[in-house]
Amino acid sequence: MSETASTPVLLRGQSLECSRDDRRLFSNLSFELKAAQVLQIEGANGSGKTSLLRILCGLRTPDAGQVYWQGENIARAREDYYSNMVYIGHLPCIKGDLNVLENVRALLDTRSKTLADEHIAAALQQVGLAAYEDVAGKALSSGQRRRILLAFLLLADARLWILDEPLTALDMQGVVLMESMLLAHRAGGGSVIFTTHHGMQLGCEMSSLSLGTASVEARA
Amino acid sequence: MLRAFYHLLLRDLRLALRSRHELINPLIFFVLVVTLFPLAITPSEALLQKMAPGVIWVSALLAVLLSLDRLFRQDYEDGSLDQLMLSPNPLVILVLAKVCAHWLLTGLPLVLIAPLLAVFMSVPDAALPALLYSLLLGTPVLSLIGAIGVSLTVAVNRGGVLLSLIVLPLYIPVLIFGANTIDVASDGLSVRGQLLFLGAVLALAASLAPIATAAALRITASR
Numbered sequence: 001m002s003e004t005a006s007t008p009v010l011l012r013g014q015s016l017e018c019s020r021d022d023r024r025l026f027s028n029l030s031f032e033l034k035a036a037q038v039l040q041i042e043g044a045n046g047s048g049k050t051s052l053l054r055i056l057c058g059l060r061t062p063d064a065g066q067v068y069w070q071g072e073n074i075a076r077a078r079e080d081y082y083s084n085m086v087y088i089g090h091l092p093c094i095k096g097d098l099n100v101l102e103n104v105r106a107l108l109d110t111r112s113k114t115l116a117d118e119h120i121a122a123a124l125q126q127v128g129l130a131a132y133e134d135v136a137g138k139a140l141s142s143g144q145r146r147r148i149l150l151a152f153l154l155l156a157d158a159r160l161w162i163l164d165e166p167l168t169a170l171d172m173q174g175v176v177l178m179e180s181m182l183l184a185h186r187a188g189g190g191s192v193i194f195t196t197h198h199g200m201q202l203g204c205e206m207s208s209l210s211l212g213t214a215s216v217e218a219r220a
Numbered sequence: 221m222l223r224a225f226y227h228l229l230l231r232d233l234r235l236a237l238r239s240r241h242e243l244i245n246p247l248i249f250f251v252l253v254v255t256l257f258p259l260a261i262t263p264s265e266a267l268l269q270k271m272a273p274g275v276i277w278v279s280a281l282l283a284v285l286l287s288l289d290r291l292f293r294q295d296y297e298d299g300s301l302d303q304l305m306l307s308p309n310p311l312v313i314l315v316l317a318k319v320c321a322h323w324l325l326t327g328l329p330l331v332l333i334a335p336l337l338a339v340f341m342s343v344p345d346a347a348l349p350a351l352l353y354s355l356l357l358g359t360p361v362l363s364l365i366g367a368i369g370v371s372l373t374v375a376v377n378r379g380g381v382l383l384s385l386i387v388l389p390l391y392i393p394v395l396i397f398g399a400n401t402i403d404v405a406s407d408g409l410s411v412r413g414q415l416l417f418l419g420a421v422l423a424l425a426a427s428l429a430p431i432a433t434a435a436a437l438r439i440t441a442s443r
Contacts, residue, residue, distance in 0.1 A: 082306050089299055095298065095300070109227035110307040
């Protein structure tokens with residue numbers, strides 16, 4: 001097993017290709033993500049960052065190529081992969097008619113995680129929503145809704161975070177919080193793949209993957 | 221797995237109970253449409269009785285159709301659908317939970333109010349059990365088949381018309397046998413055959429429709 005020399009590869013993309021409306025976003029894209037590695041996907045608007053992240057979580061089928069979770073195709077390792085991965089996209093995933101606590105519980109239920117109230121309360125406190133447990137989702141600002149997702153991220157206990165623009169709608173303290181969460185997650189051996197247009201100063205080793213504009217070409 | 225089913229069912233019921241107008245709308249629609257017929261056509265008892273099975277069933281079908289969009293629309297728009305699809309639990313089970321919640325919130329109320337409408341349409345008392353049983357077996361099928369249509373059209377803007385074009389033809393067998401059950405019972409004959417057929421359709425739909433819905437949701441998410 002010489003290929004898994006030091007740290008094992010968690011997620012591997014192999015020759016991924018994605019097109020949208022006859023426009024090729026990227027092709028022949030390969031990468032590896034190891035434990036405790038932070039990977040930033042870079043690229044201009046419309047370069048296919050969101051599409052790539054959706055491919056990596058298996059929501060979107062790539063036009064070519066495969067994604068492997070610990071050496072196994074994600075379609076086959078589905079249950080194991082989804083138990084160990086959290087994806088947070090652009091959309092808030094928050095129900096206006098449920099209160100903050102119920103929203104967190106509903107998100108955790110999709111992962112079959114039932115936690116004690118104290119656990120959830122502690123996470124809500126950490127993301128700055130301590131006094132909001134009984135407030136309905138529709139009464140929250142968009143930044144506060146994002147913070148519910150941060151609480152979910154803390155409680156989901158996943159090894160891999162896939163975050164699409166995690167800093168959207170967050171204020172200065174929120175950005176600092178997100179950065180500290182990423183560092184703590186990495187320190188615990190967790191990996192992150194994320195995109196952002198905001199500067200993020202993590203102060204740790206970070207790899208990046210560029211979706212260049214060069215590959216934007218019309219398909220014959 | 222069962223816990224995931226139960227939690228999602230509970231979440232959907234809770235959400236619906238907090239926005240009650242959506243819950244009552246299909247019911248009011250059902251009552252109004254059925255009441256329009258005696259008003260529009262001469263309220264002659266013989267004629268109404270003849271038309272009752274068809275009118276009640278077509279109205280129930282349209283009421284369910286109106287409520288179908290609620291099944292996945294909100295989850296699609298706020299991103300919860302993505303989270304459901306990324307659940308380690310089988311998507312089929314989660315789909316089944318959502319369909320069950322939909323039936324409890326739309327189908328079941330229709331069944332419960334149907335006897336009242338049967339009086340409006342002067343359905344003979346002897347046919348009441350048949351009416352209830354046919355709706356009880358038939359309306360879950362409407363929710364199950366409808367879920368396939370919604371999962372295909374939820375990403376389409378103003379997909380309502382498209383939804384009815386996809387779903388209504390698939391409702392025809394249920395409509396025929398459902399209405400026929402009441403018809404036959406009004407004539408005082410046994411409805412065993414009709415009910416067995418509706419039961420078979422329900423078993424088929426309950427086992428296959430969630431699989432088709434899960435597949436359709438994957439297509440929708442990959443766009």
